[in-house]
Each structure stands twice: as C-alpha cells, then as structure tokens.
Amino acid sequence: MQIHKTNAMRILDTKHISYQIHSYDPEDGRIHGTAVAEKINRPEERVYKTLAAHNKQNIYIFVIPVSGELDLKKAAxxxxxxxxxxxPVKELQKWTGYIRGGCSPIGMKKLYPTYVDQQAAAIDSIIVSAGKIGVQVELEPQDLLDTVQAKFADLIQL
Structure with a gap:
C-alpha cells in the first residue's frame, strides 16, 4: 500500500523527529483503537487514541490508551x-481538521492544549494516528509532547 505523507508526518520531518509508519486496511470498517492495535500487531498499551473535549470557551485534546476511557473529571x-x-463527532473536523478514526494530535488546525495520559511516560514508544484512517505513526512519547507542547496527566478511568 502506497503511503502518502500526511500533515502530521511532514511536521515530524520538519522537526527532525524520527518515527515509524504503521498502516492497516480500514476496508472492514474496524477503525476503533483496539482493532487498529490488532491490525498493526502492536500491544494495546502502546496504541493511543486522540480525543477532543471542550467547554464553552476552549477545546482540549487528550491522548489516551485505546483500551482506556477518558475520565472527564480528571481531564477537566x-x-x-x-x-x-x-x-461532538460532527464538530471534530470543523475544529481539528481531522475526521473520526483519523484524528492525530499532530497537525490540527490550531495548537490546542494537549494532554497525554501519564502511562505513556513509562514506555519507549507511542503509536498515534498519522492524520488519516489506515495510517499510524510510532514515536517517543517525549517527542510527541515536544511537538504539540503537551503535558503528561492522569486522564483515564480506573
């Protein structure tokens, strides 16, 4: 499968951050995080999903393990x-430039305050969407934080 550079990949290239590309076939409609982990043959603990939340004034981005569920109180x-x-999913593209299943924390329309679940601090690489359904990028957690000016935080329900 020919992979075209995504915005996220171009940003990582510009910052001289090394990453590995993982691709999968989305034709079966299984694009949720745990299916992606299975398709790219990586442990769920390394594959993270990107979620967008808001209040009346601001949008926030949360990057959490695919098997986890965002705790809105911890996120707030x-x-x-x-x-x-x-x-709301119908507003995702308007604010981020990405669609559900292809939302990357890298390369959104604006640099929103971003938080990565603290579990990522304990692993040597994290896999996130490359900004297109069917394509993921694997990079060091600190490189992700540096790229999107993110912070580690306790974000998931236990």
Missing part, C-alpha cells in the same frame, strides 16, 4: 477547568 482537572465534555 488537568486542563484547569471545572467541567468539560466531549466534542
């Missing part, structure tokens, strides 16, 4: 807000 606390809620 990390963002310094009293309350946040998930951004």
């Amino acid at each position: 606390k990390a963002a310094g807000e009293k309350k946040i809620e998930m951004l």
Whole structure:
C-alpha cells in the first residue's frame, strides 16, 4: 500500500523527529483503537487514541490508551477547568481538521492544549494516528509532547 505523507508526518520531518509508519486496511470498517492495535500487531498499551473535549470557551485534546476511557473529571482537572465534555463527532473536523478514526494530535488546525495520559511516560514508544484512517505513526512519547507542547496527566478511568 502506497503511503502518502500526511500533515502530521511532514511536521515530524520538519522537526527532525524520527518515527515509524504503521498502516492497516480500514476496508472492514474496524477503525476503533483496539482493532487498529490488532491490525498493526502492536500491544494495546502502546496504541493511543486522540480525543477532543471542550467547554464553552476552549477545546482540549487528550491522548489516551485505546483500551482506556477518558475520565472527564480528571481531564477537566488537568486542563484547569471545572467541567468539560466531549466534542461532538460532527464538530471534530470543523475544529481539528481531522475526521473520526483519523484524528492525530499532530497537525490540527490550531495548537490546542494537549494532554497525554501519564502511562505513556513509562514506555519507549507511542503509536498515534498519522492524520488519516489506515495510517499510524510510532514515536517517543517525549517527542510527541515536544511537538504539540503537551503535558503528561492522569486522564483515564480506573
């Protein structure tokens, strides 16, 4: 499968950050995170999904393990807000430039405050969407943080 560079890959190239590309066939419609981990033959603990949440004024990005569920109270606390809620899927492309299943924390329309679940600090590489359904990038967690000016935080429900 021919892989064309995505915006996320171009940004990583510009910053001289090394990454590995993983691709999978999305034709069966199974594009949720755990299916992606299975398709690219990587442990779920390394594959992360990108979620967008908001309050009335701001949008926040949360990058969490695919098998985890975002704890909105923890997410609000990390963002310094009293309350946040998930951004409706129909508004995702308007605000981020990405569609569901292909939302990368890298290369959004704006650089939103971004938080990566603290579990990523303990692993040597993290896999996130490359900004297109069927394509993922694997890079060091700190490189992801540096690229999108993110912070580690406790984000998932236990």
